[in-house]
Amino acid sequence: MLNLSDExxxxxxxxxxxxxxxxxxxxxxIDRTMEFPEDNLRKMGELGFLGVPFPTEYGGGGxxxxxxxxxxxxxxxxxxxxxxxxxAHCSLCCAPINMFGNEVQKKKYLPDxxxxxxxxSFCLSEPGSGSDAGGMTTVAKRDGDFYVLHGAKMWVTxxxxxxxxxxxxxxxxxxxxxxxxxxxVEREFSxxxxxxxxxxxxxxxxxxxxxxxxxxxVPAANLLGKENEGFKYAxxxxxxxxxxxGAMALGLGQAAFEKAAAYAKERKAFGQPIGxxxxxRWYLADMATEIHAARLMVHYAARLKDEGKPFVxxxxxxxxxxxxxxxxxxxxxxxxxxxYGYIMDYPVERxxxxxKLTEIGEGTSEVxxxxxxxxxxxxxx
Numbered sequence: 001m002l003n004l005s006d007e008x009x010x011x012x013x014x015x016x017x018x019x020x021x022x023x024x025x026x027x028x029x030i031d032r033t034m035e036f037p038e039d040n041l042r043k044m045g046e047l048g049f050l051g052v053p054f055p056t057e058y059g060g061g062g063x064x065x066x067x068x069x070x071x072x073x074x075x076x077x078x079x080x081x082x083x084x085x086x087x088a089h090c091s092l093c094c095a096p097i098n099m100f101g102n103e104v105q106k107k108k109y110l111p112d113x114x115x116x117x118x119x120x121s122f123c124l125s126e127p128g129s130g131s132d133a134g135g136m137t138t139v140a141k142r143d144g145d146f147y148v149l150h151g152a153k154m155w156v157t158x159x160x161x162x163x164x165x166x167x168x169x170x171x172x173x174x175x176x177x178x179x180x181x182x183x184x185v186e187r188e189f190s191x192x193x194x195x196x197x198x199x200x201x202x203x204x205x206x207x208x209x210x211x212x213x214x215x216x217x218v219p220a221a222n223l224l225g226k227e228n229e230g231f232k233y234a235x236x237x238x239x240x241x242x243x244x245x246g247a248m249a250l251g252l253g254q255a256a257f258e259k260a261a262a263y264a265k266e267r268k269a270f271g272q273p274i275g276x277x278x279x280x281r282w283y284l285a286d287m288a289t290e291i292h293a294a295r296l297m298v299h300y301a302a303r304l305k306d307e308g309k310p311f312v313x314x315x316x317x318x319x320x321x322x323x324x325x326x327x328x329x330x331x332x333x334x335x336x337x338x339x340y341g342y343i344m345d346y347p348v349e350r351x352x353x354x355x356k357l358t359e360i361g362e363g364t365s366e367v368x369x370x371x372x373x374x375x376x377x378x379x380x381x
Contacts, residue, residue: 002296002299004066004070007063007067008063008066008067008070011052011063011067011070011071012070012071012074014047015049015070015071015074015075016074016077018043018044018047018049019074019075019077019078019079020078022040022043023037023040023075023078023079023082024078024079026040027078027079027081027082027347027350028344028347028350030079030081030204030205031081031204031205031350032204032344033205034197034199034204034205035205036085036160036161036205036206036207037079037081037082037085037205038161040082041082041085041086041089041116041119042116042117043116044086044116045114045115045116045117046115046116048061049071049086050086050089050090050094050113050114050115050116051094051114051115052067052068052071052090053065053067053068053090054090054094054098054110054114055098058098058106058107058110058111058114059110059111059114059115060110060114064302064306065240065243065302065303065305065306066299066302066303066306068090068243068244068247068302069243069244069246069247069298069299069302070247071086072086072087072244072247072248072251073247073248073250073251073254073295073298074251075248075251076247076248076249076250076251076252076254076255077251077252077254077255077258078255079205080202080203080206080248080252080350080351080354080355080357081203081204081205081206081354082205082206083248083251084157084203084206084248084357084361085119085157085158085206085207087157087241087244087245087248088120088121088122088157088158089113089119089120089121089158090120090244091237091240091241091244091362092120092121092122092157092166092237092241092362093113093120093121093122093162093164093165093166094110094113094114094120095237095240095241096122096166096182096224096233096237097109097110097113097164097166097184097224098110099233099236099237100182100224100225100233101184101224101225104221105184105221105222105224109164109184112163112164113164117163118162118163118164119158119161119162119163119164120158120162120163120164120165120166121156121157121158121159121162121164121165121166121211122156122157122165122166122237123153123156123165123166123167123168123185123211124136124153124168124234125153125154125155126138126151126152126153126154127152127154127210130154130155131363131364131366131367133168133177133231133234134176134177134180134231136151136168136169136170136180137151137170138150138151138152138153138167138168138169138170138213139151139169139170139171139173140169140170140171140181140183140218141171142171142220143217144220145219145220145221146217146218146219146220147169147171147181147183147217147218147219147220147222147223148215148216148217148218149167149169149183149185149191149213149215149216149217149218150213150214150215150216151169151212151213152210152211152212152213153167153210153211153212153213154210155198155208155361156208156209156210156211157206157207157208158206158207159194159195159207159208159209159210159211160194160197160207160209161207162187163186163187164184164185164186164187165184165185165186165187165192165211166182166183166184166185166224167182167183167184167185167213167218168180168181168182168183168230168231168234169181169183169213169230171227171228171230172228175228177231178228178231179228180228180230180231180234181223181224181225181226181227181228181229181230182223182224182225182229182230182233182234183218183222183223183224184218184222184224185213185216185218185222186222189216189217189218190215190216190217191213191214191215191216191217192211192212192213192216193211193212193213193214194209194211195209195210195211195212196209196210197209198210200357201353201356202350202352202353202354202355202356202357203353203354203357204353238362238363239311239312239315239316240305240315241362242301242315242316242318242319242362242363242368243298243301243302243305243311243315243318243319245319245322245323245358245361245362246294246297246298246301246315246318246319246321246322246323246358247298247302247322248358249294249319249322249323249325249326249355249358250291250294250295250298250322250325250326252326252329252330252351252354252355252358253287253290253291253294253322253325253326253329253330253355254291255347255351256287256326256329256330256332256333256348256351256352256355257284257287257288257291257329257333259333259337259346259347259348259351260283260284260287260332260333260336260337260348261275261284263336263337264280264284264336274336280336283332283335283336284332284336286328286332287328287329287332287333290325290328290329291325291329293321293325294318294321294322294325294326297314297317297318297321297322298318298322300314300318301314301315301317301318312371312375313371313372313375313376316363316368316371316372316375317368317372319358319362319363319368320365320368320369320372322358323355323358323359323365324359324365326351326355326358327352327355327356327359330348330351330352330355331352333348333351333352334348334349334352
């Protein structure tokens with residue numbers, strides 16, 4: 001947390017207060033019930049949180065990637081489910097429209113998305129293709145002024161509540177990844193089938209579904225960017241989204257640390273606070289050190305992106321380190337709580353369940369290592 005501007009600090013503190021007052025009272029409950037936090041997400045839209053890193057001419061806040069990362073960390077300290085819903089909405093739906101959409105598309109879709117009137121989703125993964133996104137089988141065939149979509153997508157965050165979907169499909173199946181295009185699909189289009197809500201290990205209040213397309217007719221005007229350029233767009237979108245997921249992991253790790261440190265000062269064993277024992281102190285020291293390192297990495301990647309400099313390697317490093325750090329921090333937090341850490345009366349088990357997804361979503365840890373090694377080898381002369 002180095003050299004934050006007054007504007008960034010104000011945003012961080014405002015989000016922190018909102019999360020504490022509006023989100024925290026129901027965070028454990030919606031985890032149990034799997035209730036999508038629609039009301040709080042709409043409030044966030046009204047307050048401008050969903051538009052933080054987007055241009056003011058479309059209703060955004062005109063702030064930067066670092067500001068968005070600060071917001072994501074504060075949200076994740078309270079509720080991982082809400083945070084992932086925001087990540088998918090902003091980084092995976094609003095961002096591609098802003099990055100690759102034409103002016104007509106931006107003016108049509110972004111204002112409602114950034115204000116929270118509509119939620120957004122990203123449809124890339126399929127039942128048979130996750131990390132191998134190029135192996136998708138969803139197709140889009142041109143039919144006059146329309147494209148007709150056939151196929152099924154998996155792990156669609158906000159899928160049951162979204163009004164706008166960014167969907168990837170093969171327009172030239174023989175060309176592999178060079179034959180994939182992106183489309184803006186509205187919920188009202190015919191041929192969209194909303195699947196069941198997935199019953200997940202963690203992030204349970206975040207709505208995750210299968211979305212299918214059966215003769216879904218999408219106007220040709222809703223082609224996002226150029227035909228057959230979609231795979232390249234998807235990779236660029238995920239590069240930026242990893243900063244947000246890194247910040248989410250950071251927030252979950254920070255929350256686990258804070259709860260564990262407070263408990264270590266209160267809980268007594270053998271006549272003294274357990275925080276007086278060297279084993280517990282070393283756990284806390286390791287957690288604090290790794291959290292600090294992760295925060296520097298996330299902030300550095302965000303600053304590179306904001307400065308228009310190459311950030312692919314740094315974003316992958318930040319996401320990889322922060323997600324694995326968060327799992328270690330949550331493991332240590334549960335260990336410090338002992339038996340109490342294993343029951344739902346205390347939040348550290350929820351943090352553990354929630355942060356596991358950060359090692360999988362928007363590129364698994366294995367994919368991050370592939371990205372990092374590729375970029376590192378490019379630098380070797």
